[in-house]
Amino acid sequence: xxxxISLRQLLLVILISGILALILNTGVxxxxxxxxxxxxxxxxxxxxxxSRQTLKDQQGNIWQAIAFKRVRPDGxxxxxxxxxxxxxxxxxxxxxxxxxxxxxxxxxxxxxxxxQIFTDAATPEPNVAQYDLQPILMQLDPAVxxxxxxxxxxxxxxxxxxxxxxIEEWQSLTxxx
Numbered sequence: 001x002x003x004x005i006s007l008r009q010l011l012l013v014i015l016i017s018g019i020l021a022l023i024l025n026t027g028v029x030x031x032x033x034x035x036x037x038x039x040x041x042x043x044x045x046x047x048x049x050x051s052r053q054t055l056k057d058q059q060g061n062i063w064q065a066i067a068f069k070r071v072r073p074d075g076x077x078x079x080x081x082x083x084x085x086x087x088x089x090x091x092x093x094x095x096x097x098x099x100x101x102x103x104x105x106x107x108x109x110x111x112x113x114x115x116q117i118f119t120d121a122a123t124p125e126p127n128v129a130q131y132d133l134q135p136i137l138m139q140l141d142p143a144v145x146x147x148x149x150x151x152x153x154x155x156x157x158x159x160x161x162x163x164x165x166x167i168e169e170w171q172s173l174t175x176x177x
Contacts, residue, residue: 037169037176045073049176051169055160061089063160067133067170071177079134079173080113083150083160084127090158091126096151098131102144108136126153133170142168 038050050068057063066082081098097109110131114124124130129150140146142164150158 037172039176042070047071047176049173051166051173053166053169055162057085057090058159061085063158065160065162065166067173069173069176077177078132079137080130081110081133081170082128082130083148084129085158087125087127089127090150091153092124092129092158093151093153094124094129098129098151099149099157100136100140101147101149102141103146104144108139110136137171138174140167140171142171 038052040048040050042048048068048070050066053065055063055065062085064082064084066084067079068082069077069079071077083092083098092114094112094114097111100108100110110133112129113132114128114130145164146162146167148160148162150160152158
């Protein structure tokens with residue numbers, strides 16, 4: 001009877017080891033799931049590729065982070081980051097840039113491009129901001145977590161933490177055409 005239990009235990013260990021080896025070899029546990037890049041045709045010949053993610057600020061308020069690349073019919077492209085909170089949560093200061101600070105202390109700034117959201121002379125909504133990511137996106141190290149500091153009219157910056165996987169997803173927009 002003792003031999004039978006040992007044999008069962010041995011078979012169980014072999015079975016579990018085989019399953020774990022199969023999972024590790026297929027990469028299921030190694031690679032995190034990433035959201036798909038959305039593709040939209042805004043007008044004939046003008047494509048937009050988007051990465052959408054929900055982030056929380058230091059107060060627990062939810063923000064929509066939409067990184068997108070717009071490819072115009074003439075082939076020119078631009079990459080922006082649009083940040084949107086619920087109305088009444090924040091008033092973004094559109095006169096100051098977004099700060100991007102990695103966990104190693106390196107800082108970049110992205111210029112406000114909120115006026116490009118509107119086609120008329122209206123001012124941007126206070127809870128919506130858009131920043132030009134094109135000049136700095138490929139300088140960001142996807143292996144290092146990032147913090148966004150959104151300037152607000154209350155003089156207290158709004159902080160959003162960005163995972164390395166999301167930075168990688170944003171950078172993948174550069175390969176879209």
